[in-house]
Amino acid sequence: MCSSGDDHDYVVSGQHIYAGGEQLMVSRRDLLRGGAAAVIAGGAAALFAQAPAGAQAPAAPGPATNAGGVIFWGNNPGGVNPTSILAERQGPTKTSGMKFKALVRYANALTTETLTLLPIHPLHVVIRMQASQTCYSSTGQLNTTNRAQFAAVAGHGGVGIVEEVGRLVKRVKVGDQVMLATTPNCGVCANCLSGRGDLCNTRLPAIPSATMSDNTPVYMTAPPMGPAGYSEIIVSDEDWVVPLFTNVPAVESSVLACVGGTGLGLAMCRFPIEAGSDVAVFGLGPIGMSAVQGARIQGAKTIIGIDPIRYRRDLALKLGATHVLDSNADKGNDLITKIRSLTADPVPAGRRYAGERQAGPTYVLEAVGGTRFPLPPNVESPSDMTGIEPLQQAWTVVRNGGYVRTCSIGHPMGANVSFPGGQWANAGKTHVPGNYAGVQALRDLPRFVRLIESGLFDAKSMVGQVFGSDKMKDAVQVAADRSAITSAIQFS
Numbered sequence: 116m117c118s119s120g121d122d123h124d125y126v127v128s129g130q131h132i133y134a135g136g137e138q139l140m141v142s143r144r145d146l147l148r149g150g151a152a153a154v155i156a157g158g159a160a161a162l163f164a165q166a167p168a169g170a171q172a173p174a175a176p177g178p179a180t181n182a183g184g185v186i187f188w189g190n191n192p193g194g195v196n197p198t199s200i201l202a203e204r205q206g207p208t209k210t211s212g213m214k215f216k217a218l219v220r221y222a223n224a225l226t227t228e229t230l231t232l233l234p235i236h237p238l239h240v241v242i243r244m245q246a247s248q249t250c251y252s253s254t255g256q257l258n259t260t261n262r263a264q265f266a267a268v269a270g271h272g273g274v275g276i277v278e279e280v281g282r283l284v285k286r287v288k289v290g291d292q293v294m295l296a297t298t299p300n301c302g303v304c305a306n307c308l309s310g311r312g313d314l315c316n317t318r319l320p321a322i323p324s325a326t327m328s329d330n331t332p333v334y335m336t337a338p339p340m341g342p343a344g345y346s347e348i349i350v351s352d353e354d355w356v357v358p359l360f361t362n363v364p365a366v367e368s369s370v371l372a373c374v375g376g377t378g379l380g381l382a383m384c385r386f387p388i389e390a391g392s393d394v395a396v397f398g399l400g401p402i403g404m405s406a407v408q409g410a411r412i413q414g415a416k417t418i419i420g421i422d423p424i425r426y427r428r429d430l431a432l433k434l435g436a437t438h439v440l441d442s443n444a445d446k447g448n449d450l451i452t453k454i455r456s457l458t459a460d461p462v463p464a465g466r467r468y469a470g471e472r473q474a475g476p477t478y479v480l481e482a483v484g485g486t487r488f489p490l491p492p493n494v495e496s497p498s499d500m501t502g503i504e505p506l507q508q509a510w511t512v513v514r515n516g517g518y519v520r521t522c523s524i525g526h527p528m529g530a531n532v533s534f535p536g537g538q539w540a541n542a543g544k545t546h547v548p549g550n551y552a553g554v555q556a557l558r559d560l561p562r563f564v565r566l567i568e569s570g571l572f573d574a575k576s577m578v579g580q581v582f583g584s585d586k587m588k589d590a591v592q593v594a595a596d597r598s599a600i601t602s603a604i605q606f607s
């Protein structure tokens with residue numbers, strides 16, 4: 116997930132990674148248990164171990180054994196030939212050889228490196244970044260205990276200006292402002308055509324886009340983390356890119372690339388909150404905080420925000436929550452009892468009436484996740500570092516017939532959470548998981564930007580601490596510490 120409580124978004128479209136026909140699943144709990152770096156490194160090693168011989172790329176020089184390898188994103192049902200993908204790379208163009216700074220995770224380090232751009236693929240877009248958000252997903256890259264087998268630019272989307280496009284790119288032009296989303300939305304795969312762009316099987320596998328000073332190839336769309344973000348220049352397949360056409364400051368719109376979009380998606384996509392309904396939001400990090408705003412935008416009657424961190428509860432009250440609860444003060448059944456009392460109909464005791472409803476929210480939006488790192492003394496730590504207890508509470512407290520929304524991949528709902536009293540079968544409760552919380556980037560990100568323009572989504576209050584491009588790692592540390600609602604990197 117991405118943020119505060121929102122370990123959610125290993126979201127990433129790379130939910131399923133295929134290599135040599137074998138599927139690798141990455142769950143958020145795996146990531147929390149082993150650290151993201153372990154999974155990334157292991158996953159990549161497995162991918163390369165199984166990669167067809169043709170995966171070695173003449174176009175990408177470098178001493179590493181994986182030099183020039185192709186990493187498959189999503190499904191590869193057609194058996195894309197990796198050699199042909201690399202051979203499709205365009206010859207040197209305007210941006211080839213360009214030097215720029217990026218935060219790179221490689222071997223046992225996360226460091227700012229000067230990179231050199233390789234020739235782009237015809238479907239690639241070169242973006243000069245204006246602003247990139249941080250999220251809890253990206254904090255996994257702070258853990259460098261495990262060796263990363265390939266070099267990848269860190270980050271999770273952002274906003275920038277198109278510097279160059281490959282000759283087959285149709286979606287954007289040079290000079291456009293674009294959002295690099297957390298998930299692709301190709302518009303032509305079966306999932307996109309079925310209204311499930313959040314599960315897009317994007318067409319192009321990841322190929323290296325740049326090299327380090329020693330010629331080590333560097334990836335910018337690296338599974339399972341999704342798009343990069345912490346770099347002056349990002350190269351992306353056009354499927355991940357959405358044109359914006361807005362005057363909203365980039366540092367504000369960039370919030371939508373991952374955390375803000377995910378939170379709004381919980382409230383507005385797939386099973387949108389109905390006006391007048393009761394909502395509980397577990398976890399008030401940037402995803403949960405955006406979900407609170409989404410619930411307000413949808414016209415919810417009661418919006419209960421739950422988080423152990425005081426400043427986050429205070430901000431939630433400002434941004435739309437009608438009530439807040441401290442999950443360190445009200446634990447277990449006490450929390451459930453309080454939520455039920457806040458969502459009970461105000462009728463005289465003992466009175467039965469037409470339209471009578473069960474207490475409890477109709478929508479529970481879960482954005483808690485787990486806690487990877489110890490928090491600083493001035494930030495309240497959750498009593499449950501795993502994030503599993505809130506999942507149980509979410510399922511228990513939701514009204515019969517209601518919806519529990521979660522936003523991580525490989526979510527343990529059903530595996531790690533028990534459903535007492537036969538609720539699963541008889542109570543009509545629905546668990547709605549969703550990559551990027553069901554957001555379809557091309558459809559939803561432009562309308563979310565309109566919500567900022569109209570003042571309905573307060574993006575300004577979502578921008579916590581802003582760092583220059585010389586402090587990219589510090590920005591990620593703020594996300595890990597939860598010392599501000601978000602952090603962002605401003606490149607210009």
Ligand SMILES: [Zn+2]
Pocket residue numbers: 116117124249250251252253271297373374
């Ligand atoms: Zn993210």
Ligand SMILES: [Zn+2]
Pocket residue numbers: 299300301302303304305306307308312314315316317
């Ligand atoms: Zn698609």
